Amino acid sequence: xxxxxxxxxxxxxxxxxxxxxxxxxxxxxxxxxxxxxxxxxxxxxxxxxxxxxxxxxxxxxxxxxxxxxxxxxxxxxxxxxxxxxxxxxxxxxxxxxxxxxxxxxxxxxxxxxxxxxxxxxxxxxxxxxxxxxxxxxxxxxxxxxxxxxxxxx
Amino acid sequence: xxxxxxxxxxxxxxxxxxxxxxxxxxxxxxxxxxxxxxxxxxxxxxxxxxxxxxxxxxxxxxxxxxxxxxxxxxxxxxxxxxxxxxxxxxxxxxxxxxxxxxxxxxxxxxxxxxxxxxxxxxxxxxxxxxxxxxxxxxxxxxxxxxxxxxxxxxxxxxxx
Numbered sequence: 001x002x003x004x005x006x007x008x009x010x011x012x013x014x015x016x017x018x019x020x021x022x023x024x025x026x027x028x029x030x031x032x033x034x035x036x037x038x039x040x041x042x043x044x045x046x047x048x049x050x051x052x053x054x055x056x057x058x059x060x061x062x063x064x065x066x067x068x069x070x071x072x073x074x075x076x077x078x079x080x081x082x083x084x085x086x087x088x089x090x091x092x093x094x095x096x097x098x099x100x101x102x103x104x105x106x107x108x109x110x111x112x113x114x115x116x117x118x119x120x121x122x123x124x125x126x127x128x129x130x131x132x133x134x135x136x137x138x139x140x141x142x143x144x145x146x147x148x149x150x151x152x153x
Numbered sequence: 154x155x156x157x158x159x160x161x162x163x164x165x166x167x168x169x170x171x172x173x174x175x176x177x178x179x180x181x182x183x184x185x186x187x188x189x190x191x192x193x194x195x196x197x198x199x200x201x202x203x204x205x206x207x208x209x210x211x212x213x214x215x216x217x218x219x220x221x222x223x224x225x226x227x228x229x230x231x232x233x234x235x236x237x238x239x240x241x242x243x244x245x246x247x248x249x250x251x252x253x254x255x256x257x258x259x260x261x262x263x264x265x266x267x268x269x270x271x272x273x274x275x276x277x278x279x280x281x282x283x284x285x286x287x288x289x290x291x292x293x294x295x296x297x298x299x300x301x302x303x304x305x306x307x308x309x310x311x312x313x
Binding site: 039044077108110111149 | 268270
């Protein structure tokens with residue numbers, strides 16, 4: 001007859017069994033996510049949420065990458081995030097990222113907001129707006145955002 | 154070892170062939186038992202936040218509507234769906250040649266609804282579905298900026 005301690009030890013999970021169950025759970029979770037993505041196109045939504053979070057982060061290179069990546073996500077949420085970012089940067093006097101975000105917003109919305117853009121010779125194209133015309137550009141962006149995403153919509 | 158190699162190669166090749174044939178023939182695409190499900194699925198995708206996904210669903214519904222009688226009668230049940238859409242539906246003369254008789258048809262664009270456009274014709278799922286029907290071009294009364302009015306005036310003709 002087995003001792004009580006031996007029975008309890010035999011009922012405990014061994015390491016291979018534990019890893020097997022964990023691997024199975026991982027496979028099932030991956031399959032469920034892949035199925036949900038195939039059905040409801042979750043990947044662009046997740047990517048957009050990630051880039052919007054990156055835009056809200058305080059790390060400048062991450063913000064630049066997010067501004068660039070959001071060009072591929074022409075959604076209401078992306079536009080609202082860009083408008084909020086542009087306003088926040090303008091208030092803090094940091095115009096360069098605000099102007100970059102304005103270029104992306106122009107591409108997403110098909111509008112220029114009165115901004116003048118220049119193409120850099122080296123590297124990716126990015127926008128520059130003259131400092132004296134910036135308040136007017138910002139005003140137009142906010143007016144457009146209020147009409148497009150305001151409570152009336 | 155040879156036996157294992159044989160089965161690996163055999164299963165890989167037959168799997169690849171199966172996937173190729175499945176993609177080529179797509180047996181579920183026009184299966185009548187799945188048409189209703191496919192229609193509802195694409196109607197659900199019309200309100201997807203990403204315009205590319207939603208406009209693809211609109212085109213899929215357009216194809217289903219013009220090819221399957223079950224879908225022809227299923228779409229009007231969703232005309233009152235006020236869920237907002239996030240892609241543009243624009244109107245243009247089709248065919249564009251001025252010498253030929255043409256329709257003023259609606260087409261989906263993979264652009265966000267806030268993208269600069271002459272005007273926004275459809276803002277809800279129901280209106281986007283009515284724009285699919287409008288493509289038929291057999292309506293007694295033209296669309297005049299009000300989808301509900303257009304449908305009320307033409308629904309009797311649609312039922313017959």
